[in-house]
Amino acid sequence: MKYNKTPGWLDFHQAPSVPHFVLPEGTVDAHCHVFGPGEVFPYSSERKYTPCDASKKQLFALRDRLGVSRNVIVQATCHGDDNSALVDALKSAGELARGVATVKRNISDKELKNLHDAGVRGVRFNFLKRLVDFTPKDELLEIAHRIAPLGWHVVIYFEAADLPDLWDFFDAIPTKVVVDHMGRPDVSKPVDGEEFQLLVRMLREHENMWCKVTCPERLSLTGPAALNGELAPYKDVVPFAKYIVENFPDRVLWGTDWPHPNLKDHMPDDGLLVDFIPLIATTVALQEKLLVKNPSGLYWDK
Numbered sequence: 027m028k029y030n031k032t033p034g035w036l037d038f039h040q041a042p043s044v045p046h047f048v049l050p051e052g053t054v055d056a057h058c059h060v061f062g063p064g065e066v067f068p069y070s071s072e073r074k075y076t077p078c079d080a081s082k083k084q085l086f087a088l089r090d091r092l093g094v095s096r097n098v099i100v101q102a103t104c105h106g107d108d109n110s111a112l113v114d115a116l117k118s119a120g121e122l123a124r125g126v127a128t129v130k131r132n133i134s135d136k137e138l139k140n141l142h143d144a145g146v147r148g149v150r151f152n153f154l155k156r157l158v159d160f161t162p163k164d165e166l167l168e169i170a171h172r173i174a175p176l177g178w179h180v181v182i183y184f185e186a187a188d189l190p191d192l193w194d195f196f197d198a199i200p201t202k203v204v205v206d207h208m209g210r211p212d213v214s215k216p217v218d219g220e221e222f223q224l225l226v227r228m229l230r231e232h233e234n235m236w237c238k239v240t241c242p243e244r245l246s247l248t249g250p251a252a253l254n255g256e257l258a259p260y261k262d263v264v265p266f267a268k269y270i271v272e273n274f275p276d277r278v279l280w281g282t283d284w285p286h287p288n289l290k291d292h293m294p295d296d297g298l299l300v301d302f303i304p305l306i307a308t309t310v311a312l313q314e315k316l317l318v319k320n321p322s323g324l325y326w327d328k
């Protein structure tokens with residue numbers, strides 16, 4: 027089927043630069059997606075946006091260009107709970123990729139096992155109203171209990187303002203939990219302010235909780251953007267990500283978020299997003315944990 031992209035859709039950068047920062051051997055891009063291609067893997071009828079196609083082949087080409095070793099591919103909402111494109115990419119990548127799926131309560135044990143065999147190691151619960159319809163918490167908790175025996179974890183995507191309401195639910199999740207994009211802080215507020223410190227408190231009080239220091243391009247309000255060789259982009263996000271990396275060095279993950287769905291004003295150069303890493307993980311030891319050791323343990327059991 028042919029699809030028309032959401033009006034104003036920005037396609038991913040067509041010629042990302044080769045980063046100056048040389049990624050350590052074994053680096054994992056722990057947050058990226060594949061979209062379609064729609065003709066092979068149709069988009070969900072429940073989707074809130076229609077993206078450009080972004081195939082496994084294009085993802086693997088980016089991986090190699092950036093010097094990334096492995097990927098964690100996260101099911102995006104435009105594919106609903108049909109994980110076929112994700113599974114297809116995982117099967118092609120073999121040991122070089124793991125996945126995070128979206129499932130509903132009617133999934134069978136056999137289907138869960140098939141996802142596991144393909145490389146899935148987690149499910150994602152998304153709380154952004156612009157991306158998904160509401161799913162009752164009891165359904166999500168039921169899913170969390172079903173996936174726990176597989177050794178999987180739960181990835182949560184929410185906005186900072188919603189954390190107070192979601193706290194008790196997150197507290198009840200019986201598995202490891204990974205927070206997407208630092209819980210989407212409002213970076214015009216202070217790092218030591220109430221809002222961001224609630225996320226910090228959640229991480230401090232829950233040793234099962236991890237955090238992705240991803241998406242400066244989504245969170246930044248003042249830029250400058252990672253374009254045209256800019257080596258100090260998204261300066262307003264740096265204090266937030268650096269704080270999380272330094273306070274929770276053993277529970278942080280990094281990723282590109284390629285192909286950057288739903289960006290509105292610019293599309294970053296992915297090479298420059300790699301060059302952002304030393305601004306937030308300022309020592310070789312922190313970089314090794316963020317990029318290699320932490321994701322290897324969570325997704326590859328090593």
Ligand SMILES: O=C(O)/C=C(\CC(=O)C(=O)O)C(=O)O
Pocket residue numbers: 059101102103104152157183206283286287288
């Ligand atoms: O790519 C991301 O992580 C962020 C997204 C898209 C998304 O999560 C999804 O469609 O599942 C966003 O904020 O629009």
